Amino acid sequence: MPAMLTPRMRQGPPAGQPWAADNGRYASPQEYTDQGYLAWLARLAPEQGRALFATAPDVVADAATTLELSAPLYAPIRRAGYRVALVAQDGLETLSVPWARIDALFIGGSTGWKLGEAAHALAAEARGRGLHVHMGRVNSLRRLRTARAMGCHSVDGTFLRWAPDTNRERMRAWFRELEQQPEVWQWER
Numbered sequence: 001m002p003a004m005l006t007p008r009m010r011q012g013p014p015a016g017q018p019w020a021a022d023n024g025r026y027a028s029p030q031e032y033t034d035q036g037y038l039a040w041l042a043r044l045a046p047e048q049g050r051a052l053f054a055t056a057p058d059v060v061a062d063a064a065t066t067l068e069l070s071a072p073l074y075a076p077i078r079r080a081g082y083r084v085a086l087v088a089q090d091g092l093e094t095l096s097v098p099w100a101r102i103d104a105l106f107i108g109g110s111t112g113w114k115l116g117e118a119a120h121a122l123a124a125e126a127r128g129r130g131l132h133v134h135m136g137r138v139n140s141l142r143r144l145r146t147a148r149a150m151g152c153h154s155v156d157g158t159f160l161r162w163a164p165d166t167n168r169e170r171m172r173a174w175f176r177e178l179e180q181q182p183e184v185w186q187w188e189r
Contacts, residue, residue: 002052004136004156007040013047020134020156021054021082032057034073041080048081052154053104053132058087061110063095074101085134093118097125104132107152111137115146123150141174148178 003014006024008031013019021041025032034057041054054077056070066089077084083103090113105126107114114135123133135147138155147155 002154002156005044007037012044013050016050018050018052018154019047020052020085020154022136023055023057025057026060034076037073038076038080041077041082045081051082053085053106053134054080054082055085055087055106056102058089058108060108061090061113063089063092063109066092067095067098071098071101074098083132085132087136088119088122089113092122097122099125099129099131102131104134107133107135107147107150108137115143120150123152127151141177144174144178 002018002020004020004022005011005013006022006027008024008028021044023032023037037057044051056073056077058066058070066087070086074084084101085104085106086098086102087106087108089109092109105122107119107123109119113119114137126133132154133150133152134154134156135143135150135152136156137158138144138147139157143157144155
């Protein structure tokens with residue numbers, strides 16, 4: 001599981017571990033600025049080689065506003081040396097996805113939407129185009145199974161933040177179980 005970093009964390013990626021940059025707008029919309037985010041990405045430039053992607057700005061559960069906010073940042077994120085991730089939000093399936101301008105699709109949105117058919121179809125489209133697919137807020141074995149069935153390449157969550165010593169072992173058990181158990185079902189691709 002990659003480390004997901006935001007500007008508010010004020011830390012760099014763990015040594016040797018894959019990581020991704022989340023713009024952090026969700027947690028602090030009043031504090032977020034495009035300039036601040038790009039400056040933070042520039043400070044992490046020495047660690048770019050392990051970065052999976054950097055998200056463009058988004059608004060939870062609002063695909064139209066997300067597309068409006070994110071489009072101006074695709075080129076600056078790429079110029080900063082990162083792969084660009086669009087955070088998929090509720091309603092994206094009814095809009096024009098800028099597939100040629102992004103490198104990754106981050107499955108976000110409300111819980112119901114991200115686990116539904118629309119998000120699954122978008123993930124399949126992204127995979128078919130050779131893009132990296134990531135799911136956020138994966139904090140249970142059930143959600144991890146769903147992300148796997150969707151074909152996600154990576155996931156993140158806050159599960160380890162709470163009781164890290166205990167939860168680290170639980171998470172390792174989840175991954176062992178996934179390796180030992182074949183998938184019972186898969187979404188159509």
